Amino acid sequence: MLQISVVIPTCRRPTLLAQCLNALLEQDMAPERYEIIVVDDAHCQETRCLVESRVNAQARKRPVIRYLPGAYAHRPAGPAAARNLGWRAARGSIIAFTDDDCIPSQRWLSAGAAALTDGIDGVAGRLIVPLPNNPTDYEYNATGIAECDFVTANCFYRKSALEQVGGFDERFTAAWREDSDLCFTLLAHGMHFTNAPQAVVIHPIRPANWGVSVSQQRKSMFNALLYKKHPHQYKQKIQATPPWRYYSIIGTLLLAVMGLLKKSKPLVLLGLGLWIYQTGRFCMQRLAHTSREPGHVMEMVVTSMALPPLAIFWRLRGAIKFRVWFL
Incomplete structure (x- = not known):
């Protein structure tokens, strides 16, 4: 029985997305219990081909993988809008969010689902951002995301809770503060949250320009x-x-x-x-x-x-x- 829908917004990063999908296909949860929804905010042909290649692979039983084009063909709408498209199309009662540049651990889904007990509407997993030796200022600051609450790189919500508040505010057109806004909104509606430190996601730091x-x-x-x-x-x-x-x-x-x-x-x-x-x-x-x-x-x-x-x-x-x- 399908329980969890994993929603991944992506925008022209097929190489990173491939690593994320590979990790999601290795979860210790039975494949019939979860689906993977990739929302392509850039309508990128390479991304579509990547997802379709995973769908068509028949080496072993796999979870359902679905490809959704973003809201606008001519421009990206932003991660908030992409996530809304994803969770609204989801068939699971639990929505798990991660990003295309993340690598979920093998127990990520099972640990997150186990923490979402009766009376709990949202679960925050543990985000690990490896810091290289002799980091740059950009790399040092990037590790701060690991200390934030309910970042969309690693969190779980009941779909009913998202429906109650309408999901993400799409005025946040960049990957910035849209996750905090959703968390604050849910708290204002009396939702209850908890943490799942066993639900681990690795968030490597991407290279950046000077x-x-x-x-x-x-x-x-x-x-x-x-x-x-x-x-x-x-x-x-x-x-x-x-x-x-x-x-x-x-x-x-x-x-x-x-x-x-x-x-x-x-x-x-x-x-x-x-x-x-x-x-x-x-x-x-x-x-x-x-x-x-x-x-x-x-x-x-x-x-x-x-x-x-x-x-x-x-x-x-x-x-x-x-x-x-x-x-």
Whole structure:
């Protein structure tokens, strides 16, 4: 009897998806008890062929694997929309979420299902993010996801609970905060959660381009939406106060500009001096636990200058877009 539907959103990452599917096909749960639903947000032909090759493999009995194209043929709709497509099409009463770049352990499904006892609506498994020796700033920060609650790389929900709240908010068009929003929403509806440390998923850190932290700042826009919907939980679980350090760094630059406008050399020197001091401290803190390779040090110097204004720009952009007072 089908019990669990595993939902995996994917977007142009067939090589990573193949590793995830291989791990899911090796679960210690009877294959007739679970299905795998791949939601292809990019309508990628290579992804479709990969899934179909797994479906057609007849080496042994396998769980049902289903391929669903994303909501829009011309553009990705984001992981929240893809997951909604997946769980709404699911035949199981339990929805297990993971990501295409994850590797579930062999006991993942059985341990998660066992923890979803009567009166429990959601289960968070244990996420392991291996940290390499001499990590970069990006790699060091990526391990923080392992400390978060109910990330969609490893969680289980009753389908009835998702139906009650309508699933994920599709305004979260990036892979950022949509899982926290769902968790906070379910808690607000009186749902009950627990943890399953035996339900393990490995989340390897993907390679990243030089200066990746700059492009990641766009995600800050969705912090505003999460704050608008759940201000108390946001302050309690995500960020208690605004990023005053960033505002302070921007303030020193404005002080230098004011000095230029007033043709005041002392004011310019004061503003630039404070900016160099604060930016230097910020850079050194990012290097404290990370690689001192010359290329990485240069990346930290350059991006430490760019991050504060970019982060604040996207936060304020989110505040305007989602119409909320959010600093």
